[in-house]
Amino acid sequence: MSRLGAALVRAAALLLVLLLALPLAALLVHGGPAALAGGLASPLVRAALAVSLGTSLVSLALVLLLGTPLAWLLAKRRAGAPGAVETLVQLPIVLPPSLAGLALLLAFGRRGLFGALLSHAGISLAFTPAAVVLAQLFVASPFYVQVAESAFRAVDPRLMDLSRTLGCSPARAFFRVALPLSSRALLGGAALAWARALGEFGATLLFAGNLPGATQTLPLAIYAALESDVNAAAALGVLLLAIALGLLWLARRSAAQLFARGRREESEAMR
Amino acid sequence: MCQTLGRKRLAHAFACALSLALLGAAPRARAIDAGTPAPVERKPVVVFAASSLREGFTALGHSFTALTGVDVQFNFAGSQELRTQLEQGAQADLFASADLAHAAALQQEGLARAPENFARNALTLIVPRGNPEHVRSLADLARLDHLVIGAHEVPAGAYAEQLFALADSRAPGLRAKLEARVSSREPNVRQVVAKVALGEADAGIVYRTDARAMADRVSEVPLPPELELRCDDAIAALVHAPNSAGAAAFLAFVLSPAGQAELQARGFLAPGAP
Numbered sequence: 444m445s446r447l448g449a450a451l452v453r454a455a456a457l458l459l460v461l462l463l464a465l466p467l468a469a470l471l472v473h474g475g476p477a478a479l480a481g482g483l484a485s486p487l488v489r490a491a492l493a494v495s496l497g498t499s500l501v502s503l504a505l506v507l508l509l510g511t512p513l514a515w516l517l518a519k520r521r522a523g524a525p526g527a528v529e530t531l532v533q534l535p536i537v538l539p540p541s542l543a544g545l546a547l548l549l550a551f552g553r554r555g556l557f558g559a560l561l562s563h564a565g566i567s568l569a570f571t572p573a574a575v576v577l578a579q580l581f582v583a584s585p586f587y588v589q590v591a592e593s594a595f596r597a598v599d600p601r602l603m604d605l606s607r608t609l610g611c612s613p614a615r616a617f618f619r620v621a622l623p624l625s626s627r628a629l630l631g632g633a634a635l636a637w638a639r640a641l642g643e644f645g646a647t648l649l650f651a652g653n654l655p656g657a658t659q660t661l662p663l664a665i666y667a668a669l670e671s672d673v674n675a676a677a678a679l680g681v682l683l684l685a686i687a688l689g690l691l692w693l694a695r696r697s698a699a700q701l702f703a704r705g706r707r708e709e710s711e712a713m714r
Numbered sequence: 715m716c717q718t719l720g721r722k723r724l725a726h727a728f729a730c731a732l733s734l735a736l737l738g739a740a741p742r743a744r745a746i747d748a749g750t751p752a753p754v755e756r757k758p759v760v761v762f763a764a765s766s767l768r769e770g771f772t773a774l775g776h777s778f779t780a781l782t783g784v785d786v787q788f789n790f791a792g793s794q795e796l797r798t799q800l801e802q803g804a805q806a807d808l809f810a811s812a813d814l815a816h817a818a819a820l821q822q823e824g825l826a827r828a829p830e831n832f833a834r835n836a837l838t839l840i841v842p843r844g845n846p847e848h849v850r851s852l853a854d855l856a857r858l859d860h861l862v863i864g865a866h867e868v869p870a871g872a873y874a875e876q877l878f879a880l881a882d883s884r885a886p887g888l889r890a891k892l893e894a895r896v897s898s899r900e901p902n903v904r905q906v907v908a909k910v911a912l913g914e915a916d917a918g919i920v921y922r923t924d925a926r927a928m929a930d931r932v933s934e935v936p937l938p939p940e941l942e943l944r945c946d947d948a949i950a951a952l953v954h955a956p957n958s959a960g961a962a963a964f965l966a967f968v969l970s971p972a973g974q975a976e977l978q979a980r981g982f983l984a985p986g987a988p
Contacts, residue, residue, distance in 0.1 A: 554913035569914050570860055570897035652898025652909070653865065666901065670794040670867040673802070 470684060474677030482678030490656040491664035491679070498572050498660065499640040502579035506587045506636045511629070514591030515617070518598075535585045543581050544649025551577065552650075574651035575658050579640035586639050590632030594625035631697030638690040641683065758785035759960035760805065762796040764812035764869065765902040766835065766920075767947065769927045770980045771810065777976060778967050784960055792902035794867035800825055800952065807961035810949040810968075812903070812921070813869035817948040829950035832968050834983040835921040837873050837943040839935040840928075842913045849935050852881050853888060855917055860897040862906050862915035870903035873945050874919040880941060907932060921945065923981040946985070 474482070482488045517529060525533070535543060550556050553569050561568065568574040598621045606616040622629075644662040651658040653667065661683055668676040759778075763771045768790050775786035789796065793811040797820060800809060809826055811817040817829035841849050847858055855861050864871025882889035897915065900906045907924050909915040911931035918932075925934040949968060951961045967973045974984060 548912060548914065552912055552914050567859070570862075648901070652862065652914075653900060654896065654898050658898065667865060667867070670792070670798050670865075673798070 467684065470677055470680045473674055474679070474681035478674045478678040479681055482675050482682070485675065487655055487659075487664060487668075488675070488679060488682075491659050491661045492682070494572065494575070494656065494659060495641055495661040498575040499579060499637060502576050502583060502640040503633060503637045505576070505580055506584045506640075507629075507633060510584050510587045510636075511591060514588045515595055515621070517588070517592045518595030532585050532588050535582050536589075540582055540643065540645030541649060544578060544646035547574075547578060547581060547646060547650040570652045570654065570658060572651075572658060575643075575647050575660060578646035578650045579643045582643055582646055583636040583640040587629075587632040587636035590635065591625070591629055594628030594632070595621060597628075598624050627697040629697075631694040634690040634693040634697070638687055638694075641686060641690075756784060757957045757960060758787050759807050759957055759964045760787045760789070761808045761810060761964065762789045762791075762800065762804070762806045763808075763810040764793045764796070764947070765790050765904040766812050766870065766924055767810055768904065770833075770923065770977045770982060773976055773980070774964075774968060774973055777972065778964055781967070782963065784963070786964060792864070792868045794865075794869070795901065805954070805956055806952055807955040807957045808949060808951055808964060810947065811869065812945065812947055813872065814946050814948045815872075816869070817950045820952075821950060824953060826950040826952050829948040830965070830969065831946050831985040832949050833947040833974075833977050834985060834987050835923055835945040835947060835981075836983065837870075837877055837919060837937070837945060838922045838925050839917060839937060840907065840910050840920055840925045840932040841917045841935055842910055843931055843933050845933050845935065847916050849917055851935075852877075852892070852937065852941060853885065855895055856888070856891040858895055858916040860915045860917075861892065861895040862898045862900060862909045862918045863896055864903055864906055864919075865899040865901060868900070868902055869945065870906065870920055871899060873943055877919060877937075877941065877943055880943070884940070926981045944983075944987075947982070 513528075513532070517532070520526070548555060551561060551568055551574075552558050553562065553567065568577065602620055602624070603616050606620050607613070611619065641660075642662060643660070644666070647658065647660055648663060648666075653659050653663050655664075659667065661679055665676045665679045665683070668679060761771065761775075768788075771788060771790075775788060778784065778786055789799075789806070791799075793813060793816045796809060797811070797816045800806065800820060801823065809817060809820060810832075811829070812835070814829060814831065817826060820826035821828060839849070839852065839855075841847065847854075849855065849858070863874040866872060866875070878889045878892050881892070898909065900909065903920050903924055906915075906918040906920050907928050910918040911928055917935075922934065925932060949965060951958065951965055955961045968977075978984065
């Protein structure tokens, strides 16, 4: 490649890096330690933090509880073209969150398709933290299921067969072999899903509304604070950024381990 | 084969990117086509306007364009959100707020000229169409599950708080009961209308013009005259307006008899109306 070409490649790369870095740097400048301390002292921020942590942890538990079996079933079917369920599971990743919020309203809103059914069962989701959880579940669970499915696929079926011949029940084989082998990847998928749930904004605003202490999560509080105090919004932003960085680190660490294992197995197979 | 496929894809991606770039540049391209150099007054007027002004101002924009040939581009959102955007350097020619406070604040900050009161609105109570919960008065709201109002920074939300205070002065204790029924504080008045129209909320507090604009989905519950709050809409030219001549022209049109008639046909009251 010519010297000019190499320079162009570097310039393009640098431009994108700057575009990604500068907004976050500005956030840190506005939401410095003083603003962060001031923000954390405000009851609204604490309420939003509590709502965010509470709802996203419940979402995370549901993601793990419901997503793991789904990922296992998806991994067990033969590799090939993605089926309807795979597409369904991947769709929320590419859908705009406002569309997710609208769809949730039309399905589970009080006048939604299943609204009457829910109210017969005595369940009213409107403007409750449960609606926040549902919105988070809708947008976040695909991230976990995707990662978990590929992790389960990477489990050597011979190991599962072997454990069965040693007298393990299928459930025991899953819990003693497949789950431990995939645990790091599952952790990474869970971190991604949790980060996505924490960051949920559009679907929450549409489906769950915005009430401090009940449905106002951190991203909604940022949106609200922006209209009265930009620095407070930035402080909230720094808080979310710190949490996101931690979760990203967790996701990456497990991804690195997964890849390392994949490579090791590959090289063993080559030998 | 592999290479041609790659090239085809590349060409397709390039075509996509190019058409996007051209879309973005379309207004400029048109100005050049219309004759060079583009006359300054042909530049569109950019108006940041409160959500409640959506229908009224859209109609005004069409009439203004028909009259002058100048396009009007609107950015509708909650007044407080528009104010934040302007404070953060957004470029616009005019700011139309659903209250005086946000326009006055921008003037104080040196970003807007003196605001003009161009219309009044009335605060009202809306329920899903047909009034399934048989709401007849403000006091009836205390027995509902979900009352939705604007956020505190949203003019309609601030007015709703005023209404609660006013009601409380007549029926002590009502304010606390009403506040306890508030299920959500929405980012602009039209989101309040949407929640009621969808039936998610049992009632909402909005402007009369919003109720009329969505009359096919929501019903208005008239408030007694002593609880009818008047809300002033204000418009101000922006100090850093890229098209200050256009801003002045549209502002004059809003205040002209023709502009006023157009707004009043949609339920707005004349400025200073009782």
